[in-house]
Amino acid sequence: MLLIYCPYCEEERSELEFRGAGDAHIARPDNIADITDEEFEEYFFLRQNPKGLIFERWRHIHGCGRFFNAARDTVSDRFYTTYKAGEPKPDVAAILNGERDKGAAR
Amino acid sequence: MRKYSVFAVAREALRGHKGWGPQWASPEPRKDYDVIIIGGGGHGLGAAYYLAKEHGITNVAVLEKGWIGGGNTGRNTTIIRSNYLYEESMDIYEHSLKLWENLSQDLNYNVMYSPRGVMMLSHNIHDQQSFKRHINANRLYGIDNEWLTPEQAKAYCPPLDIAKNARYPINGAALQRRGGTARHDAVAWGYARGASDRGVHIIQNCEVTGIRRDENGHVTGVDTNRGFIGAKKIGVSAAGHSSVLMEMAGVRVPLQSQPLQALVSEPLKPIFPCVVMSNSVHAYISQSDKGEFVIGAGTDQYNSYSQTGGLQIITHTLDAICELFPMFRRVKMMRQWGGIVDVTQDRSPIQGVTPVPGLFLNAGWGTGGFKATPGSANLFAHLIAKGEPHRLSAGLTLDRFRTGRLIDEAAAAAVAH
Numbered sequence: 001m002l003l004i005y006c007p008y009c010e011e012e013r014s015e016l017e018f019r020g021a022g023d024a025h026i027a028r029p030d031n032i033a034d035i036t037d038e039e040f041e042e043y044f045f046l047r048q049n050p051k052g053l054i055f056e057r058w059r060h061i062h063g064c065g066r067f068f069n070a071a072r073d074t075v076s077d078r079f080y081t082t083y084k085a086g087e088p089k090p091d092v093a094a095i096l097n098g099e100r101d102k103g104a105a106r
Numbered sequence: 107m108r109k110y111s112v113f114a115v116a117r118e119a120l121r122g123h124k125g126w127g128p129q130w131a132s133p134e135p136r137k138d139y140d141v142i143i144i145g146g147g148g149h150g151l152g153a154a155y156y157l158a159k160e161h162g163i164t165n166v167a168v169l170e171k172g173w174i175g176g177g178n179t180g181r182n183t184t185i186i187r188s189n190y191l192y193e194e195s196m197d198i199y200e201h202s203l204k205l206w207e208n209l210s211q212d213l214n215y216n217v218m219y220s221p222r223g224v225m226m227l228s229h230n231i232h233d234q235q236s237f238k239r240h241i242n243a244n245r246l247y248g249i250d251n252e253w254l255t256p257e258q259a260k261a262y263c264p265p266l267d268i269a270k271n272a273r274y275p276i277n278g279a280a281l282q283r284r285g286g287t288a289r290h291d292a293v294a295w296g297y298a299r300g301a302s303d304r305g306v307h308i309i310q311n312c313e314v315t316g317i318r319r320d321e322n323g324h325v326t327g328v329d330t331n332r333g334f335i336g337a338k339k340i341g342v343s344a345a346g347h348s349s350v351l352m353e354m355a356g357v358r359v360p361l362q363s364q365p366l367q368a369l370v371s372e373p374l375k376p377i378f379p380c381v382v383m384s385n386s387v388h389a390y391i392s393q394s395d396k397g398e399f400v401i402g403a404g405t406d407q408y409n410s411y412s413q414t415g416g417l418q419i420i421t422h423t424l425d426a427i428c429e430l431f432p433m434f435r436r437v438k439m440m441r442q443w444g445g446i447v448d449v450t451q452d453r454s455p456i457q458g459v460t461p462v463p464g465l466f467l468n469a470g471w472g473t474g475g476f477k478a479t480p481g482s483a484n485l486f487a488h489l490i491a492k493g494e495p496h497r498l499s500a501g502l503t504l505d506r507f508r509t510g511r512l513i514d515e516a517a518a519a520a521v522a523h
Contacts, residue, residue: 056408074363
């Protein structure tokens with residue numbers, strides 16, 4: 001079971017309180033009626049599935065109820081950071097370098 | 107290939123079993139092949155076997171990054187059934203079930219296919235309506251599936267608790283009698299032996315790190331940790347790592363990789379005659395020939411390649427098992443593990459051509475790939491050999507997520523594969 005830091009509650013809580021909500025930073029096209037089938041597939045069906053660093057949404061459903069984003073490693077399941085919805089995607093290089101400096105388990 | 111028979115066993119018994127020899131060869135890779143299949147699980151090895159046996163293509167290599175059958179082929183709960191709802195699904199799973207029925211004879215290898223019946227428990231009116239819809243669809247399509255009353259379900263599987271005041275009351279069940287189990291390791295080994303005997307190279311500890319293409323985009327081969335290996339055609343059959351491999355060829359696929367857990371109990375004397383699944387409370391259970399209960403749990407809610415999973419997932423399943431079968435409450439669990447399943451958005455598999463010429467994909471089997479092994483392998487071989495899908499897998503295309511022709515088993519299926 002994961003331990004997840006909720007950036008709103010500012011507390012690390014068990015995964016039982018959270019619901020995974022898939023890929024983060026997906027913007028619905030403003031012109032949804034005009035886009036091509038390829039663009040719709042891209043928006044609606046295609047998701048990141050990296051072996052390594054992933055940016056994903058979580059919802060603290062049995063806590064504050066709010067959505068937030070997380071950067072996590074899909075091999076070790078370790079969270080690098082969590083951040084509030086609407087905040088920009090953290091810099092990948094900074095995340096990975098930071099982890100290296102700390103000598104974290106990879 | 108040494109043919110396995112009762113006479114071979116008797117002869118070896120007299121010689122102290124010194125003459126068996128390896129079941130498949132482990133050759134050095136050639137410089138290039140007609141076909142490379144990435145992924146040495148049941149699907150990949152089976153595809154190589156059928157390429158050689160049915161299509162006469164023997165210049166084939168199966169590349170496996172670990173050991174064969176060490177991925178999801180050796181990590182599933184070995185359930186076999188074909189009672190799906192949609193014709194696209196019924197076609198391929200029923201094709202598979204028919205191959206299961208003669209697989210031991212075909213391979214000269216005992217895969218221990220045991221049609222002991224797969225029973226799906228209905229706990230509420232919604233289950234009942236859904237199952238009856240499945241039963242009617244199946245029977246119209248010539249696939250056996252029948253409705254049981256709670257008493258009939260109890261008679262078929264005596265450990266079941268059908269008390270009215272049970273935590274998960276049972277108002278009936280759907281039973282596919284031809285469904286059952288098989289020994290998953292034997293499936294991989296049997297296909298490997300049969301393929302190797304027909305000239306297919308099985309190359310273990312060979313991880314693909316890149317897929318090379320020529321100026322027209324056509325595949326030319328793969329980079330591996332053992333160097334470049336050329337190929338005219340490449341089939342990707344790598345379960346949870348399919349999207350990683352497809353990314354190497356520049357193709358994004360609608361797959362999400364998630365851990366799926368299973369566990370086995372201490373061995374007990376034979377007490378559990380069939381496979382029981384409960385979709386509503388998410389548990390499935392059968393008893394192996396060794397006597398262990400084989401129990402399957404659900405997927406975790408996040409993407410991961412860790413081949414583990416959260417403890418809360420399996421405890422939830424065990425809670426349900428203990429309620430459904432109160433007599434098992436003091437059984438001890440012995441081992442637990444996770445496999446990485448590749449799940450599509452409509453929960454149906456993808457088998458077909460890709461935008462890259464010469465590259466073929468067999469993926470997205472999600473939580474239910476084992477039952478499909480022979481059928482999927484058979485049709486994947488057809489796809490690679492002919493360059494276009496067989497009639498039975500023609501609906502499982504990669505482009506259905508663009509055209510909108512989804513096969514929506516997730517919404518209407520008896521899921522929990």
